[in-house]
Amino acid sequence: MDFKIVDGGTITTPKGFKAQGVYAGIKRKRNDLGILYSTNPANAAGVYTLNVVQAAPLKLTKESILKSKQLQALVVNSGNANACTGVEGDKNARKMQELVATGLDIPNELVGVASTGVIGQQLPMDCVEKGIEMALADLSENGGPAFSESILTTDLIEKNIAVQVEIAGNTVSIAGSAKGSGMIHPNMATMLGFITTDAGIEHEVLQKLLATATDQTFNMITVDGDTSTNDMVVVMANGQSGVNIDESHPEWNKFVSAFTHVSEYLAKAIARDGEGATKLIEVTVTNGASFEEAAMIAKSVIGSSLVKSAIFGADANWGRIVAAAGYSGAQFNPDKIDVYLMGTLIFQNGMGVDFDEEAVQARMQEELIPIEINLHQGEAQARAWGCDLTYDYVRINASYRT
Incomplete structure (x- = not known):
């Protein structure tokens, strides 16, 4: 391999990323709200469910990336999908975005929103607001494990990986965290996936890279044949390694290999953690x-x-x-x-x-x-x-x- 796997690596292994996960009371137990943050705006890309029924947070995140081509933060809750919740659901997704943006003093469109859980129920916004406040107060380079736990639903295990690859004599890190256990099917597996890197990559190149890797990995898993309403994979590239890279770079293929490995590892971890699975x-x-x-x-x-x-x-x-x-x-x-x-x-x-x-x-x-x-x-x-x-x-x- 042209890269090495980081022992104990998490979503915050790349330079400039912080995270936190907290228990806000959306679920009966376990962390249920998390925030991922880059200390500078990061170029962003996303792929989304092909289900025509799409949840409010997914539509808002897609809109934000299309508008700004960047993200600086993501807020995620589990236990409630905020899907099929009408005008109130749209307002709640935007409220989550606004609360995080205000707390970090960044524009609203630089905050992505993701939710996962039961469909058709309104978010308990008092719990969500409390959770956002707690998570913002404790963002840390060591917050990756807590963030990873906060995005789980019926998952039995957390799904994390980080790799490092040498590009132009510098160390570039790529990391990922995902959730997914049931309602998993090809063409955007029912899941949430978040990938971070401290490489500098333009939005258009990043979008193409993510789409290609997704076709080979996340779109090649299935648990039960169902595709849900909230599925997305989002990647953020903040450039803090000092390495800027695209298809013309002589070591582009090394980077692609490392990036694809992160995607494949997460995809396989989701398939292995299928609800009730033994094999x-x-x-x-x-x-x-x-x-x-x-x-x-x-x-x-x-x-x-x-x-x-x-x-x-x-x-x-x-x-x-x-x-x-x-x-x-x-x-x-x-x-x-x-x-x-x-x-x-x-x-x-x-x-x-x-x-x-x-x-x-x-x-x-x-x-x-x-x-x-x-x-x-x-x-x-x-x-x-x-x-x-x-x-x-x-x-x-x-x-x-x-």
Whole structure:
């Protein structure tokens, strides 16, 4: 790797970033409001859910980035999505933005807003205002872990990573924090993701970089096939490393590799933390005619409830894998593909092959379940991640509001 992973790194590892997370009373317990802050305005970019029903904070953040091409702060709450809440919801999102902007003495449009949680309920603004006041009073370079906890809903683990890469003799840091556990599906996974870097990158370049990385990572995960109303990934680049970079820079590819690794790590962490999940499934499609077609197959297999259920039961059922590939919409010859499960060939020449099923089933007790489909069509490759479908997924979502 052209970069190194920072042990214990958080969203505030890059220079000039501070954060804090607090318990404001929006949820029954655990931190539920966080603020991320750059000490100078940062160039910003974002990608958003494709759901036509979009929450008030998402629309406001998208509007702010389009207007200023920069952000200096983000305020995030969990426990309440502020989605489908009408005019009052719009006002509350703007109130959150205004409170943070006033507290930091910066323009309103430099504050992004994000929310996650139950849809259709108005925010308890007395709790939100109290939480913003507490978080602003305690912003710190050490506030990354508290911020990370504040954005979680049904997540079981915090999702953080930081990497460093040498560019032009200087150290550049890239970090990320994300939440996501249920309602995860490709084409903007249901999640919130925040990426920071102390590199200097212009908005247009940053937007293109984020979109490309998202297509390869966040848009290649699924938990349950649902896409929610609040999903977004936002990146802030404040330039405090002293390194300015774009596609013409001789070390651009090193930076892209590090940035993509951060995105992939967070995407895989979300898939592994799927509600009730016990296993991470990784589907790799190789030798496809194009990335688009390979990705269609990978996402179809990873999104199949039957495949996910078979993985939970440690059932080496190649029929479900092949069927999911077949209805993906991609064009391929089923008589020419090879399918591997746990590294063992299980399907070839249009039919199953003899293999030691007991041995494969025993290996399927492991946490990582690799599936590979070789199309023998070209040189394109795509990879997708998901999790098994368990009894606990139903239990968790049957009582989500109670």
